[in-house]
């Protein structure tokens with residue numbers, strides 16, 4: 001699979017071109033976020049980063065080229081303490097990632113960017129990016145900050161992944177292995193582990209009754225609590241066909257959301273804010 005890695009890259013512009021872009025009405029930047037962390041014995045450390053980058057690029061390729069939406073270079077090292085016991089994992093602290101987003105985000109806001117989308121593919125930093133987004137928006141009300149997780153809120157995934165897998169396939173299992181087989185097959189090894197909650201309960205730590213690994217009452221698991229291979233899920237059925245279907249589902253879903261964002265007046269700033277203030 002090839003992507004046009006140069007297409008709509010903000011950092012490939014010259015400064016006069018960048019000046020035009022940031023002054024366009026509704027100028028929007030997508031900032032992909034991944035991680036450098038173990039993804040089982042068969043997937044690369046950069047798995048989440050490759051997903052965020054490829055998907056952002058593919059979505060941009062399909063949106064009208066006249067739309068004022070551009071892509072920043074991705075943040076390929078993230079907050080991954082849960083995988084720290086596996087070699088190759090490189091993680092930065094939550095404080096540092098938060099500060100990085102604040103510093104870059106404030107510069108973008110003062111340049112005149114209207115919207116910044118944090119396009120994240122690493123499940124372990126969803127909450128952190130949401131907090132960063134809220135704090136950044138607070139300091140820069142004129143710039144919308146939209147934190148999103150690649151796999152979340154994509155209704156068609158339910159048609160593609162069995163419901164058991166949807167709940168228990170947390171890391172490097174069926175979905176991620178299949179998607180990588182579609183995007184970068186030469187980076188996928190031959191092993192197809194089954195590990196985590198799929199194993200017999202005796203061999204893994206089980207959350208107390210009523211609590212769960214993810215969901216309404218999660219328990220901040222560490223991978224070593226659950227898995228010796230690094231996989232939390234079942235990668236045995238992974239295949240490129242499913243990977244292509246997942247890719248299409250994800251691309252279509254995000255095209256829809258980005259189109260609606262670009263056609264909207266979000267964020268509600270300027271006159272609207274002023275009139276809200278006066279009526280209070």
Ligand SMILES: [Zn+2]
Nearest residue numbers: 047048172176
């Ligand atoms: Zn992952």
